[in-house]
Amino acid sequence: MPEPADELIDIYDKDRRRTGLTIPREGARLEQGQFMLYTLALIEDRSGRFLITQRALDKHWAAGSWEVTGGGVRAGETPQQTVVREVAEEVGLDVAGQPLTPVYSYVNEDLASGDNYFMDIFHFRLDFGPADVSLQQSEAIDFALATWDGITKLEEQGKFLHYRRLAQALAAEAQAAGAQR
Numbered sequence: 001m002p003e004p005a006d007e008l009i010d011i012y013d014k015d016r017r018r019t020g021l022t023i024p025r026e027g028a029r030l031e032q033g034q035f036m037l038y039t040l041a042l043i044e045d046r047s048g049r050f051l052i053t054q055r056a057l058d059k060h061w062a063a064g065s066w067e068v069t070g071g072g073v074r075a076g077e078t079p080q081q082t083v084v085r086e087v088a089e090e091v092g093l094d095v096a097g098q099p100l101t102p103v104y105s106y107v108n109e110d111l112a113s114g115d116n117y118f119m120d121i122f123h124f125r126l127d128f129g130p131a132d133v134s135l136q137q138s139e140a141i142d143f144a145l146a147t148w149d150g151i152t153k154l155e156e157q158g159k160f161l162h163y164r165r166l167a168q169a170l171a172a173e174a175q176a177a178g179a180q181r
Contacts, residue, residue, distance in 0.1 A: 008075040009036045016118055022075045029114030035107070036116070039083040040070035040162060042103075042123040042169065043093065049147055051091060051133065052160075053140035066144075066154050067161040079120040087124075091143065092134030095124050103176075104169030121169040 009028065011021040012035045019034070030036065043051040050068065057063050071086040073079055080100040087095045102120035109116045133143055146154070148170075154160035 007072075009072060010075045011035070012037065012118065025072055025074075030116040031114065032109075032111055032116075034116055035109075035118055037073035037079055037082070038070060038117050038119045039073065039079050039086060039102075040068050040119060040121045040166070041083050041087050041095065042068055042121065042166060043087065043091070043095075043128075044123065044125045045129070045145055046125075046127050047145075049145035050151060051093075051128075052144050052146050052151065052154075053091065053135065054142040054144075055161075056137070056139055056141055062161055064141075064159075065161050066151075066159055068166065083120070083122050090136045090139050092136075093126060093128060093132060095122075095126070098124050098126070103173040104165070106165060106168075119165065121166065123169065123173055 007025045008022050009025045011019045011023060011030070013019050014033055014035070016035070021034075025036070028036070045051070052066050052068055055062055055065050055067060069087050069090045071082065071090070073082040077085075079102065083100065084096045087093050100122065103123045104121040105119060107118050130143075130145065135141075135143060144150075151160055151163065151166075155163040
């Protein structure tokens with residue numbers, strides 16, 4: 001399902017509290033102290049490979065690049081609702097029954113472009129295969145199940161998005177798991 005042209009987003013303050021301001025996402029340029037929310041989903045199969053998708057060629061930003069599933073939190077949604085919706089829409093998988101706690105979060109503040117956001121990264125381990133993946137054609141033109149080494153090679157070629165942040169998420173998750181032992 002394509003994104004609605006008039007999709008609305010809630011604006012958050014630096015402490016990640018809703019400000020009460022809701023604006024159209026299209027063309028939004030956020031000011032200092034204004035943030036929106038995004039989610040990313042690392043989806044790992046039982047063999048330890050990650051589901052990655054290739055962005056549609058008509059995308060305004062990073063057309064044809066490889067990435068993991070994710071998207072913007074719509075007005076009234078939580079990041080948990082968003083990641084479930086985005087995964088279902090973009091790749092046809094159901095993560096609603098999975099733990100919905102981000103493994104890593106960060107903030108991006110780019111005042112020059114008005115691109116200020118909080119990002120929550122989720123990590124799902126699912127029993128699925130290529131036949132279970134159903135791409136949303138307006139979002140992606142291809143998918144692959146890739147090892148982290150394969151993703152690293154795409155990054156080295158300048159063809160993978162969010163690599164550094166995903167690596168940080170996996171490292172933070174591993175450190176948290178080690179601390180719990």
